Amino acid sequence: MAAERSPGAAVAATKTVNKSKARTGTGTKIGASLGISASEPSIAEALSIASFALLSMTSSVAIAAQRDSVAENPIGRDTQFAAVITTDEAVTSDTDETDPAEIDAALLYYLEQDRVTVAEGIFNLKLPVGDKRVYEGKLVLDTLTGSSANGAVPQDERQTFTRPSGNGEYNIDSGNTPLDDTFKDTRVQLSGNWAEIWSPDWSSNHGLYLSREYDYTSMGINSALERSFNKSNTQLSLGMAYYYDLVDPVGGRPVAMSKMVFRDDFDSQTEFRTEFDKTRQIASTDKQTVDLSVGLTQIINRYMLVQLSYNLSSLKGYMTDPYKVLSLVDASGTSEAYLYESRPDERLKQSFYLFSKYALSTGVTDLAYRYSHDDWGVSSHTFETRYRYNFTSTFFGQLHLRYYRQEAASFYRAFLNSGEELPEFASADYRIGNMNAYTLGIKIGHSLVDGTKASYRLEYYQQDPYSNGEQATGQLAHHELYPSIKAIIFQLGLSF
């Protein structure tokens, strides 16, 4: 790059030469930062001092000239400056190395006011093998205690319900939303996943799933194939999953729309049992789910990516909630009977999901929208956002907001009127009724000295069901048919 061209041209000497030489010889450590103020020595000056220290220290070094050998492999071949690289022979050496295993664990408490409490522990092990393969195993344990709405409406009178097993009863005071306090359940879930990168363009994911609780077993397999295009800026994925669930409700499955029977109406336990059993189908039943999904991930620019996905889910089998009933009320709004609910045995769900994530200099923010619709008539809009602020490299805070709005299934009924013909399908489960739900959460996380990451999350979740226009007859007019559900979620997370 250099050559002497024509001597004797105009002088444009460098100014620093003399100034810097005056400062030779001190090896003082200068911890200069890159933001230079006028008072501290510039980086140029600090480097001058350091370089003269180096050159003067080594001037006494004997020159051990090695006259006979020619260096075939010079230094500085691919690094003119350590930071400049132009390797033309180096190969990517990321083939045989393996990342250490990662363990994530979390403990979550979900506490509903006056209703259920869920404690859930989750343990995830990620085991990379080489650079192209990752095995993952997950164990989830949860226990649920407390009461759930059984679907009946509040009454002026005290109400009595037969427990799902047929053994015993529970009473609900006047004016209260009927809650079934029978619920105690423990669930174990195991899942395993194998992800493999086959080539820079192709990767796949295969998983197995098993969830077991007292009255319900779910088994599933899933597979997804992902293809990268456009310098890996675009990823297209195609996935499918199949689940086979076995449902074996406590006390058997209620006969759809059958009336709840009461011990008090019978002289003997045997007579009651005979009648109760007529409302029950003992054999377990099943449900099958086939999910298909197509997803697109696109990197927009250096700071932003978007994801689009479409999911189609087809369910067949028993989808009725065996523990839910509907109140059959007369013209005065008084319960005449409780009917076990009934839902169709087919359901086709579709959802469209849009997600975007942005890198900010101080954190990350994301935004998600989901539209879901199914042939039961349930549809929903979900908006969700997170904003993470990194206070330091090891400490962050995060805000989480979620809004959910749902429209009821076509067979959703808060109660049934005795004057009308009984519908084929009906459910008073507020979870498939009209509702708005809000989540507000905060989270903080920090890294400990040994690299462990800890996080704490606190969220408030409120569901506000609302009427789908049913006329609240008689006494129902002064009862709260659509009570709000308020819950607090606390989560402790650890990553090793």
Next chain:
Amino acid sequence: MSEELSLAATSWGHLASFNAMASRCEVLIRTADRAQAYIMANQVLQETRRIEQKYSRFNNSSSLSKLNATAGAWQNIDAETSALLGFSKQCFDLSDGMFDITAGPILTLWTFGPDANVPTSASIGRALKNVGFDKLSIEASRLHLPRGMSLDFGGIAKEYACDRAASLLTLDYPHIPALVNLGGDIACASMVDKPWQVGIEDPSELDNATRTISLIGGGLATSGHTRRYLLDEGKRYGHILNLNTGYPVERAPLSVTVMAANCLVAGMLSTIAMLKGANAQAFMASQDVDFHICR
């Protein structure tokens, strides 16, 4: 020897040239005495070769290779290596960790070429674990290089050789002006009355010296996409890595040429300027040295 070193008489003295450190090297000597010029040029060649052989990471028998091969244990180091480590430490501190002679693992991940593989973020994360000058323990005459790490003086050895050679010439022949050019790293030996004219290549027009710089002392160095980094019709080109993230620096200039007290300072300033990316100009402007940035 003489085959390696070619010497040509010119109107202003002698021009010696040889190949070392993967570069075309020149010594410009303002004397008409051919024997004198040969002795001086040979001194530059010998010093350059000595440093090259001592600190080559491609030569398994070099001191550096031995140090790297014995990573994980305390090792004795000589005064010169100790001084180079001291200087490297200063560079590491002054650049906020962006210039790092332990960067080898991350540098080798990035290859640019027709079938280059872009490293995965996992492999980058892994490589970064074995990078970090602050992980070294350095004492006056011994060094502890943690297992998995390695040193690479590639970022300063050529500048160091250039300054060393120039200072030897100044010491031995103070009255004969000379200029040492090791593949673009330049240092002046002895003071000159008539300045040296140095051409600066514009990286986008490789064969035209677009600008000349006059040099009467000190050193000059260029960082960036210079000639030897543009091979295969421009398909292979260098990038400046940000060692904090393991990814290339955004909007780095094509090249930064700096004139400073000596070649080591010029080289380091131009490297730091490249690492500053879009802020290269502002950084150099604050350093009170002459510079030229090509974008």
Next chain:
Amino acid sequence: MIFGTELIRSLAFLVCFSLTACAGLGVEPWQRDQFAREDMALDSEKLDLTLDDHIYFSKEGTSGGRALAGGGCGCN
């Protein structure tokens, strides 16, 4: 006819345009520093998302969407 041809042409143009627009989106491989950040990983809060999905699955009438809906359980 003319109208039809024009329509096809403009449709073809639109398709080409959107394809190239897509191909033009994105970054060079060495510009992925931001996406390499831990907090930018798509699974950076995997457990939170799993737990949230489970809560909402058992409390709301619609679920999934993010990826393949997780497996079933008796909570719904």
